[in-house]
Amino acid sequence: MVGEAAVRAGCRFYAGYPITPQNELPEYLSARMVEVGGTFIQAESEIASVNMVLGASAAGGRAMTSSSSPGIALKQEGISYMAGQELPAVIINMMRGGPGLGNIAPSAADYFQATRGGGNGDYRTPVLAPAGCQELAELTFLAFDLADTYRNPVVLLGDGLMGQVMEPVVFPDFVDLETLPERDCTLTGCEGRSPRALFSMLLNTDVLYRHNLHLQEKYDLITAREQRCETVMTEDADIIIVAYGTAARIAESAMEELRAAGMAVGLFRPITLWPYPTNPLRQLASGAKKVAVFELCLGQMLEDVILSVGERAEIFFYGIPGGPVPTPAEIAEFIRSAAEGDGKVGRRIEV
Amino acid sequence: MNAEVAYKKVFERPKSLKDTPTHYCPGCGHSIAHRLVAECLDELGLREKTIGVPPVGCAVLAYNYFNFDMIEAPHGRALAVATGIKRVLPDKFVLTYQGDGDLAAIGTAETIHAANRGEEISTIFINNAIYGMTGGQMAPTTVLGQEATTAPGGRDAKLHGRPIDISAMIAICDGAVFVERCSLASIKDIRRAKRAIKKSFQSQLDGLGFSLVELLSPCPTNWKLSPKDAWAWVNDVMVKTYPLGLIKDTTGYEDKK
Numbered sequence: 152m153v154g155e156a157a158v159r160a161g162c163r164f165y166a167g168y169p170i171t172p173q174n175e176l177p178e179y180l181s182a183r184m185v186e187v188g189g190t191f192i193q194a195e196s197e198i199a200s201v202n203m204v205l206g207a208s209a210a211g212g213r214a215m216t217s218s219s220s221p222g223i224a225l226k227q228e229g230i231s232y233m234a235g236q237e238l239p240a241v242i243i244n245m246m247r248g249g250p251g252l253g254n255i256a257p258s259a260a261d262y263f264q265a266t267r268g269g270g271n272g273d274y275r276t277p278v279l280a281p282a283g284c285q286e287l288a289e290l291t292f293l294a295f296d297l298a299d300t301y302r303n304p305v306v307l308l309g310d311g312l313m314g315q316v317m318e319p320v321v322f323p324d325f326v327d328l329e330t331l332p333e334r335d336c337t338l339t340g341c342e343g344r345s346p347r348a349l350f351s352m353l354l355n356t357d358v359l360y361r362h363n364l365h366l367q368e369k370y371d372l373i374t375a376r377e378q379r380c381e382t383v384m385t386e387d388a389d390i391i392i393v394a395y396g397t398a399a400r401i402a403e404s405a406m407e408e409l410r411a412a413g414m415a416v417g418l419f420r421p422i423t424l425w426p427y428p429t430n431p432l433r434q435l436a437s438g439a440k441k442v443a444v445f446e447l448c449l450g451q452m453l454e455d456v457i458l459s460v461g462e463r464a465e466i467f468f469y470g471i472p473g474g475p476v477p478t479p480a481e482i483a484e485f486i487r488s489a490a491e492g493d494g495k496v497g498r499r500i501e502v
Numbered sequence: 503m504n505a506e507v508a509y510k511k512v513f514e515r516p517k518s519l520k521d522t523p524t525h526y527c528p529g530c531g532h533s534i535a536h537r538l539v540a541e542c543l544d545e546l547g548l549r550e551k552t553i554g555v556p557p558v559g560c561a562v563l564a565y566n567y568f569n570f571d572m573i574e575a576p577h578g579r580a581l582a583v584a585t586g587i588k589r590v591l592p593d594k595f596v597l598t599y600q601g602d603g604d605l606a607a608i609g610t611a612e613t614i615h616a617a618n619r620g621e622e623i624s625t626i627f628i629n630n631a632i633y634g635m636t637g638g639q640m641a642p643t644t645v646l647g648q649e650a651t652t653a654p655g656g657r658d659a660k661l662h663g664r665p666i667d668i669s670a671m672i673a674i675c676d677g678a679v680f681v682e683r684c685s686l687a688s689i690k691d692i693r694r695a696k697r698a699i700k701k702s703f704q705s706q707l708d709g710l711g712f713s714l715v716e717l718l719s720p721c722p723t724n725w726k727l728s729p730k731d732a733w734a735w736v737n738d739v740m741v742k743t744y745p746l747g748l749i750k751d752t753t754g755y756e757d758k759k
Contacts, residue, residue: 198579209586348574
């Protein structure tokens with residue numbers, strides 16, 4: 152899915168290291184990259200593969216790596232360097248349960264890792280969170296475009312369920328590689344120009360100070376321009392469910408069930424986790440009475456909801472760690488409980 | 503009389519080196535190694551198609567001195583970064599320039615696997631048996647008995663393990679076509695080192711595979727020796743652990759004497 156979308160989006164370089172639940176992607180690309188004249192490398196580690204992507208990106212290619220949670224932890228080194236060197240790349244994380252080796256179930260416990268960054272330094276990476284296979288394909292395209300536009304690594308955050316389900320998908324058309332904008336940061340040998348150097352080490356404190364301010368300007372621009380979300384039936388809703396990814400799919404089914412029973416409930420689904428769609432959520436929360444947050448972990452996105460909503464509405468939380476996937480009925484119970492305020496499922500968050 | 507007629511220019515700065523003083527200590531091998539690399543690139547006409555990857559370590563600022571495209575890699579990852587570059591730009595010339603900590607400790611996996619894949623990359627490996635930039639800690643290549651700030655009293659096999667011969671490890675990889683260990687501690691050895699570097703570069707141009715030239719390089723500052731004594735230490739002590747000479751050559755090139 153992501154593999155074919157990436158190839159169509161112009162990706163011609165992939166390096167990765169096997170880890171479940173995302174092996175379908177490198178397996179697909181190992182053959183597909185050869186067909187389109189690109190490069191596939193099964194590297195010796197996650198660290199090597201992300202740094203191969205760093206090199207490929209510096210050489211001018213649209214490049215991608217993928218992994219799952221503990222593998223992404225190892226890739227944070229390269230992600231931080233690429234942020235510092237302002238190199239574009241796409242990093243796919245099909246999340247699994249943690250901490251440590253955890254399990255291979257569809258947990259969503261890497262929200263902090265993705266949005267706060269496990270790498271060192273004052274940097275940000277846009278994070279895109281698809282809720283199904285069609286969107287996975289479309290956001291793969293967007294990820295490459297955002298990476299090039301802002302010369303920054305971009306994270307696509309799925310989970311073990313999304314990585315292994317089958318759904319029909321209509322792929323976007325192939326991008327014409329010739330139409331991709333030329334980068335002025337590419338290293339190709341210095342023929343006809345003065346030599347270029349790409350580096351993130353800026354020993355002079357004043358120089359690094361200015362570099363950080365420059366990066367922050369870019370992050371501010373991304374925050375202002377790239378907040379994305381989907382809202383479903385929120386216009387008349389008294390209670391708004393906030394969920395992303397697979398959790399949002401379950402929440403939407405629960406919402407439909409509750410709507411059929413006459414309850415005024417809506418869904419707010421962030422598509423960008425960074426920048427978090429704070430502005431639209433804040434507006435919605437001002438009109439609703441309650442916000443119910445559901446995550447496949449014990450409350451990470453919750454912090455961004457609190458920062459966005461504040462005291463504009465009452466906030467409730469229900470989270471499931473470790474990988475069990477709840478039924479829509481279970482989430483419907485949480486929404487009912489939040490609406491009643493009876494504390495039977497989930498908990499009320501004191502702000 | 504015209505000065506150009508009276509004096510013939512027989513020695514000048516290679517085009518592949520910038521006209522700038524380096525930060526390297528007096529007696530350090532890096533300046534010599536930089537010059538050898540630059541001379542070889544010039545002589546093979548490679549400067550404008552070269553992309554270099556320096557290490558983290560004393561040569562981290564090499565992009566200030568080399569006059570061609572360069573990119574910084576995280577510590578130890580030079581050969582992973584270089585692999586990405588070479589695969590996207592197979593017609594360009596890609597070299598890494600790495601120290602012993604970078605190549606033989608934190609980057610061991612990247613080094614061995616790039617060699618084993620036979621990546622068409624040339625690696626210059628500066629072995630000075632110490633962590634220079636961070637102030638003289640024990641390196642993977644520190645020889646037994648050698649003092650280091652983290653091996654007080656000298657490296658002890660029982661306490662610290664033994665020095666690693668990574669060039670020999672690389673030589674057993676099928677993808678490596680040329681591996682030679684040279685020294686920067688005598689005029690004769692420096693000339694030999696240049697021949698080895700040029701051969702390594704040629705093997706990349708001919709698409710043969712991976713090549714590496716190890717250079718035993720004096721570090722007077724952290725060895726706490728004068729430059730002259732540092733040369734003597736390379737020649738009297740270091741070569742016993744790291745004997746000079748050709749380790750592997752499957753290039754099929756005939757040596758021009």
